[in-house]
């Protein structure tokens with residue numbers, strides 16, 4: 002094999018010191034088990050069986066493992082074991098159990114050889130693993146999970162589990178909702194025994210850590226692997242070569258782009274596999290999350306060397322590692338950088354190679370690939386996998402183009418996550434063809450055949466042809482439309498909430514509905530895992546629910562619609578009291594977190610925790626999510642309070658109209674997103690003025706919690722009385738934190754957008770505070786701002802005036818001018834002025850219910866939780882399995 006050939010290496014490079022047996026990656030094939038004696042002699046098998054590694058089942062067993070890992074794996078002792086070492090050792094001990102189950106799961110799946118799912122996502126926002134593993138695993142005891150046993154053991158060993166858990170850094174390999182969705186889905190796939198693997202990238206740096214300095218966001222690198230990572234298994238034996246650049250060899254003259262072609266790659270790197278166990282809840286199934294890391298090849302580019310380009314050939318080697326160095330920190334925004342496309346191809350090529358290798362072991366014909374493999378694209382980021390599979394089938398496996406293409410389209414499905422233009426992925430063909438010359442040719446051919454089909458169905462409709470073309474003809478350069486490629490390359494396309502799935506059919510993909518019919522388009526409303534977002538984040542509420550449902554082992558976490566039984570208790574005063582107490586305790590814990598992030602100074606008045614409404618908006622900062630409207634609302638409230646005082650009202654009278662409230666914000670802005678960063682600064686500037694204003698006593702507090710991430714979300718979400726999901730109608734595809742908040746007994750103030758619509762349908766419109774314009778009116782409202790004179794509502798005019806006057810930025814009264822201009826002068830694209838009056842009025846209704854009808858409030862809270870079962874990600878995985886993937890569970894033997 003030459004160093005520049007791009008043929009996939011079908012045999013893994015074999016390290017000479019690795020014995021043959023351990024190189025079997027996923028166990029024996031069914032046909033091999035029959036003649037096992039000829040492969041592994043009975044004698045060897047007997048020794049192996051005699052020393053079979055067993056899971057720890059009790060405290061004794063755990064303690065043995067724990068101390069063993071402290072003394073040998075960590076090379077520490079009783080005398081120098083701190084919380085970090087205890088975290089590592091506990092993780093390694095729990096991991097041992099998971100690995101045994103992982104091995105059994107993988108062997109079982111290999112033996113039964115069912116259809117498998119591969120979930121391709123460029124982001125997995127996993128958060129911490131240890132607590133989740135303790136909850137999801139059972140170690141022999143009567144308890145539903147091994148957590149209480151390990152907690153007791155650690156206590157006797159001299160450690161506090163809560164402190165130990167805090168030593169784990171978040172695996173923050175994602176930006177927000179999309180990455181967290183992938184994490185919830187792999188939890189549900191394992192829990193439901195679906196034979197599924199996740200594929201992603203092992204970024205050295207996840208999403209940046211956010212610091213707030215003088216009110217401004219400052220990004221600092223998140224080197225999460227600093228102390229190593231006990232949850233990953235480095236698979237040095239699995240290294241896949243991936244090639245970039247180069248050219249397509251057409252020296253035989255006869256070749257057309259359609260016949261098998263030889264891509265002579267220029268740069269070559271290796272993808273090394275890192276595996277993370279994904280345990281299911283109350284099952285011994287442990288699935289796999291495989292993340293790839295880039296490393297240089299050991300081979301040398303002689304072509305470059307011989308042409309005297311020694312320095313560059315060494316540099317290229319060094320560049321390899323930069324491919325998986327960091328996560329791009331944009332949420333719902335496409336930047337179009339070459340390194341990003343490189344990340345995408347690196348990941349798609351390595352993952353597909355792995356998937357194909359596994360398929361090939363069973364010696365099935367290629368036509369059976371779609372019966373054995375379903376590949377799910379989480380957004381358009383993995384769309385290159387479609388092209389890569391076509392390349393492998395045509396160029397390397399020499400299948401006929403059309404035969405190959407029907408296999409490809411039957412294998413893939415695509416989930417769309419946004420309708421916003423700035424988020425849709427497009428790649429200039431110059432950049433694309435330079436990095437992936439053969440793939441660009443294949444895309445042209447895919448497009449050619451697709452457009453022929455369209456032309457057949459709609460003869461002479463040239464306008465339609467140019468509208469649906471995968472290649473966009475635009476100046477200065479043509480572009481590849483990745484969403485169109487994903488649609489053409491998949492058998493199903495889904496949106497992530499009903500409203501969103503309808504919107505994509507009516508707007509961005511309208512022409513594709515015309516071409517394919519509407520059956521190709523479907524909906525799977527997002528969900529969240531109740532294991533992390535109820536049991537782990539809010540153990541006291543899970544316990545209370547378990548008691549109320551007569552389900553102390555908390556089986557409801559596997560069957561969330563069972564929660565409807567809670568409705569019976571909604572009016573029970575005793576139950577309401579217990580419910581309220583759980584909430585009050587969670588609010589105290591959030592007050593602790595706020596104090597920690599505020600240099601130890603308390604902002605929240607603990608004496609009044611029960612009658613302070615915690616009003617929370619935590620999510621990525623984005624103009625479409627409208628944190629600016631929230632903070633304008635806070636300013637409006639503050640000004641109104643001040644006005645009452647000025648006009649002679651007593652503080653008691655003010656408190657009656659504007660009772661105690663804490664307005665809590667959190668979220669990261671993309672580093673290059675100027676307006677979002679300015680919104681963060683405004684929130685902090687308002688906080689500084691309001692929190693220090695002695696006149697309003699403690700009636701209003703404003704807090705920005707820095708560095709919002711999964712582990713902080715687990716503390717913040719259970720503490721909410723009210724959360725805000727107030728995006729401009731039609732912009733938020735689904736939202737998932739809306740579901741998390743409701744599952745924790747918080748009420749929502751929200752617009753008729755994303756999954757808020759279905760949440761309302763499930764929990765009842767009496768239990769949610771909806772306001773604002775509907776998505777069908779957005780176009781007209783925007784038109785009015787552009788072409789007609791529109792007046793600001795007086796409430797908003799007042800707020801903007803106070804900002805302009807410099808109340809919140811005395812040093813620089815112009816600081817927030819861009820935020821004001823976007824509303825007053827640039828067409829108010831996000832319609833803040835159209836929704837502000839109804840927002841403020843709805844907030845006043847919220848105050849009234851919370852402060853004068855508290856029992857009614859608690860009842861709404863209980864009824865909401867009772868009816869949130871639909872939003873378990875278990876339901877999503879059932880829908881995907883039945884309607885898109887066509888896969889079935891493989892249950893462990895009992």
Ligand SMILES: *Cc1c(COP(=O)(O)O)cnc(C)c1O
Nearest residue numbers: 177178620710711714736737738
């Ligand atoms: C759930 C979650 C999100 C998504 O929140 P939305 O409000 O739905 O955008 C973002 N970040 C983190 C850390 C989350 O847990």
